[in-house]
Amino acid sequence: MSEIIFQRLALIGIGLIGGSIALAARRAGVVGHVAVSTRSVDTLARANELNLGDSFHVDPVEAVRDADCVILCIPVGAVGAATATIAGALKPGAIISDVGSVKASVVAQMKPHLPEGVQFVPAHPVAGTEYSGPDAAFASLFDNRWCILTPPPGTDPQAVETLAVFWRKLGANVETMTPEHHDLVLAITSHVPHLIAYNIVGTAADLETVTESEVMKFSAGGFRDFTRIAASDPTMWRDVFLNNREAVLEMLGRFNEDLAALQRAIRWGDGDTLFNLFTRTRAIRRGIIAAGQETAVADFGRPHESSAAAKEED
């Protein structure tokens, strides 16, 4: 039996991440009451139907009142305004956190609004799927994924440790780093990958010489892999790019430089340059599998049954 870490947890926003926190926290038995708030009345009603909390509030001020921990689970472009709204209602000593994919901008947006005595511990669980909304939530989303904490100077180390324990109980591994380093790491491991995935799907859709139907039929050659992250939530990802501009542009510059070298190797028939890179990249995947962040099953373990089923429907 786990001990209660937060008697009252308030979740502002109840989509894939907020909903999965609610389910994982209940699975772990580490929360007393989960208060849920979201702006959309429909989403709030749906979260209630899905039993993602104990109380449901259109007004975030009601949700955070008396909460021991408040987690903003909303797009990073919205955290400043949300913090301004709830700041006056936060309980002294409460932990306030978030789940945003960008951290320096989140700190800059939230910190000015926070009263003395509230413990600010920004967090980013590096986990998700291509689906969004409360229906996409599931309790095991954070199992063996990493959650990065980026506490600003002056945060009570005990509050950081409490939130770290909470995330570990949700199944995650926890690491602490500066917001700036986080933003650089995530630019290459998440933001630029999303950008080029969105980009190639757009490029393919715009061709005149190849039809969209052909793109779809022959996508098993590799293209379809990119469409998964290119189906991620548009608002969330717009906000990520607008709020991590410097790091994304830096990493994108390097990506472009390297791609230009490959382009030149293709144009001039330099097979050795291609072969050497293509050999080196295999080791990285093996490392990711060894680190428990990826499956070794061929083709991501895509279910072959579903293909067969799809065929029968033809």
Added chain:
Amino acid sequence: MSEIIFQRLALIGIGLIGGSIALAARRAGVVGHVAVSTRSVDTLARANELNLGDSFHVDPVEAVRDADCVILCIPVGAVGAATATIAGALKPGAIISDVGSVKASVVAQMKPHLPEGVQFVPAHPVAGTEYSGPDAAFASLFDNRWCILTPPPGTDPQAVETLAVFWRKLGANVETMTPEHHDLVLAITSHVPHLIAYNIVGTAADLETVTESEVMKFSAGGFRDFTRIAASDPTMWRDVFLNNREAVLEMLGRFNEDLAALQRAIRWGDGDTLFNLFTRTRAIRRGIIAAGQETAVADFGRPHESSAAAKEED
């Protein structure tokens, strides 16, 4: 009970594709004898252990003698020399085919060597995994995938139809197009995706500010999706780029142009441009799922058990 389509099928090369053809053909009951040849004595012995054929030959001339159908299952850079070696031993009326990811170059390399009366039907099954070699082969690899035939003018339509029936019996859907159109379609649905996947994995590995260990730990943010196709066979993919230069450079030019526009939108804070693209791309994935070429299960259906198991090993 299926009818035998080829009394003797010769497979030159017995890796992922060749091995899977052997297994799928046996599953379908459409071949009498499968003769296997490959240059590597070790691979040939392994294919024998795995029971991927009925006879095994170091000399491809022995394998193709009296064969009704010969399929080259080797990198596209090697098909010219292989065809020159076996051409004199081909049975009159035999179908000769391949499985290369590039078609115009394959036609240009193979056609000059082929004797009169042999039926040349180049083919490309758009299917695969990130693994290679005979151990990676499995019978359902082609189920509901597409196989593209690109017969040159003068090929007997009956031979084209026979090979189409054969591929359908292996589980595939079949489409016919010109080699040039094939190369354009595959440049966008397969070749450029592989190139940018290889490229971003290389970029990430070369950073000084982010460690390789960090790249691996936080890869669940999107990066890991790219590592799958970046772990594909280096020789095969070097040959693809060297043999489909024009179409790859054309599609890569468009990709770069589109990426420059996104880069500019990020630099200037143009959220609408980002949001509009990110919304549009979701429809393409839905289309691919509807076309039976992708699973709708979240996260490709990556097994969560394996993550849990990996955690226990920590």
